[in-house]
Amino acid sequence: EDQVTQSPEALRLQEGESSSLNCSYTVSGLRGLFWYRQDPGKGPEFLFTLYSAGEEKEKERLKATLTKKESFLHITAPKPEVSATYLCAVQAPGGSYIPTFGRGTSLIVHP
Amino acid sequence: NAGVTQTPKFQVLKTGQSMTLQCAQDMNHNSMYWYRQDPGMGLRLIYYSASEGTTDKGEVPNGYNVSRLNKREFSLRLESAAPSQTSVYFCASEAGLRETQYFGPGTRLLVL
Numbered sequence: 001e002d003q004v005t006q007s008p009e010a011l012r013l014q015e016g017e018s019s020s021l022n023c024s025y026t027v028s029g030l031r032g033l034f035w036y037r038q039d040p041g042k043g044p045e046f047l048f049t050l051y052s053a054g055e056e057k058e059k060e061r062l063k064a065t066l067t068k069k070e071s072f073l074h075i076t077a078p079k080p081e082v083s084a085t086y087l088c089a090v091q092a093p094g095g096s097y098i099p100t101f102g103r104g105t106s107l108i109v110h111p
Numbered sequence: 112n113a114g115v116t117q118t119p120k121f122q123v124l125k126t127g128q129s130m131t132l133q134c135a136q137d138m139n140h141n142s143m144y145w146y147r148q149d150p151g152m153g154l155r156l157i158y159y160s161a162s163e164g165t166t167d168k169g170e171v172p173n174g175y176n177v178s179r180l181n182k183r184e185f186s187l188r189l190e191s192a193a194p195s196q197t198s199v200y201f202c203a204s205e206a207g208l209r210e211t212q213y214f215g216p217g218t219r220l221l222v223l
Contacts, residue, residue, distance in 0.1 A: 034212070036214075041217075043201050043203075043215050043217050044201070044212075044214045046211045046212070087153070087154070089212075098144075098156060098169070101146075101155075102153060103151065103152065103153035104153060
């Protein structure tokens, strides 16, 4: 059973149309939640780390938030260049703190 | 500062052939990881090395072996490749617990 579930699997937006990606998790004792961006044909690139419920982090038009059950990646007035796959990973005490990745959300922003 | 490098970038193998995927990092990180990424499956951990001299199995270790050659290098070996091992392989490193993972550019492997 998945410990990390990302939704939606794919999302198409028009340029300027704000939306949010979801990452829900079932691990107990969360140590850290990570967001990565992955462009086609490349490795994941780090965006944010969140450690506790209520924490928020922001970078350009992206804002990540965390509750006790899920994290959201809010995308404000997106431009086509934010098109990518966004991965979420959680780190828990069990399993030597090895992060568990979700399956990702593929985001396409049309001009 | 190259970060995490992987070789080769692309490889085609025939069933039963062997090969080694190379990974090196220049960030003085303690931990290194090998993942495979398949469509619809996300990133799955094959093996990891928490520190130089140690290696442990991940979620999908069957058919693979690893060597942590030194602090910089972590290799992944396929002894007898199978079509089910067709995938994109990523190496990653991190400084320590609760730290960010840095990924290499990936190796695309096709097993015929």
